Amino acid sequence: MRRVLVFQLARFGDLIQTKRLLLSVLAEDGRELHLCLDESLAALARLLYPRAILHTLPAHRGARSPEAVMAAARRTFAALRALVFEDVYFLNFSPLSFACASLFDADQCRGYARVNGQDMSGRWPSISFNLMADRRFSPLNLADLWALLHPSPVAPETVNPIPRASGRQRIGVVMAGRESRRSLPPPVLANCVQAIFQARGGPEIVCIGSKSEGALARRLRRELPAQTVEKTADLTGKTALTDLPELLQSLDLLVTPDTGAMHLAAHLGTPVQAFFLSSAWCWETGPYGFGHTVWQALPPCSPCLESAPCPNKTVCLSPFAEAGFLAHLAGRRGESWPEGLIGCVSMLDDMGVTYKNVDGGDPYQDARRELRSGLSAHFGADGSVTPFMRQDLAEYLYTEKNWMLPPNWTKG
Secondary structure (H helix, E strand, C coil): CEEEEEEECCCHHHHHHCHHHHHHHHHCCCEEEEEEEEHHHHHHHHHHCCCCEEEEECCCCCCCCHHHHHHHHHHHHHHHHCCCEEEEEECCCCHHHHHHHCCCCHHHEECEEEECCEEEECHHHHHHHHHHHHHHHCCCCHHHHHHCCCCCCCCHHHCCCCCCCCCCCEEEEECCCCCHHHCCCHHHHHHHHHHHHHHCCCCEEEEECCHHHHHHHHHHHHHCCHHHHCCEEECCCCCCHHHHHHHHHCCCEEEECCCHHHHHHHHHCCCEEEEECCCCCHHHHCCCCCCCEEEEECCCCCCCCCCCCCCCCCHHHHHHHCHHHHHHHCCCCCCCCCCCEEEEEEEECCCCEEEEEEECCCCCHHHHHHHHHHHHHHHCCCCCCCCCCCHHHHHHHCCHHHHHCCCCCCCC
């Protein structure tokens, strides 16, 4: 039995976006999949990936002391060193990821490695950073970028089921994501939820979130009309992470910002309507699969950096409050469409998931499509590389560092 180890040390949504890569490993004959992840996600990972052997690290320390963190890490490192792995995938550009890479020979590593004490990035990670030099043209979803580290990634259509409503006349509303600026505030969200409520004939509404988001749910209920509040249940703080799959499968639709719950819904085949604004960019982290809906804010300053203060008074939020958009959500398509917003439907091609513009105008669509086509022709969906490409594409994808100082390890 040949063992393969994947390090995914980021958070909830990233764990689910690793699915195509993990399925690609499992599709190989005679491979035993090992997954190293943050300890807080182990119970969920057992539900999502029952064929994976899990190893946990305190990647997000929480309230634990440094001594306890080090003791737990040493136990995991000792267990990993006792095993022999054919390939080790590192997906996160972080000090912890590179520290873990030092446990292995560079020729075992894909993605990132430590070579003679130096932190090294492989081909796909290097290209991803080059692509993000101008995120407006980002042509690859993160799930596909990770999957393409594998020499033979599984077909995109095998990753997630086609979304289907449960038939229970129930919609879920995720209160907020981890970054507040990427979420709709309760007054704006309430108007959007009410429009969807009207369009769907008054279904049950379920508020979803952690205990800390209970205040948002209470404010949302205050903003909704009385007849809608009567059909709204607040489950914030009442659903464990391991209970979330069952809840999401009971829904006809999940209304959400860019969150882990959104990725979990797509994983389960629950239809998604997602609001993307601020630094959230659907072409990078949108719901995976065929037929999900994304409303993407597209002001000239987007996408921004969440870590930097907004100099434009969060102008990307404005279109979600406009009457034309709310009428559209309610099923009345005749009114004017707001500027700075587009509607997209998720699609699949040979590279993975992409998003087709169906409402509003995307000024970057043609350039993004051309870049994606060039990537597909150059690398191929099977990881093969065609040595020749157009000069402008080559200059966009490769910097001097990439071609003058190639890494002395080749699997990345």
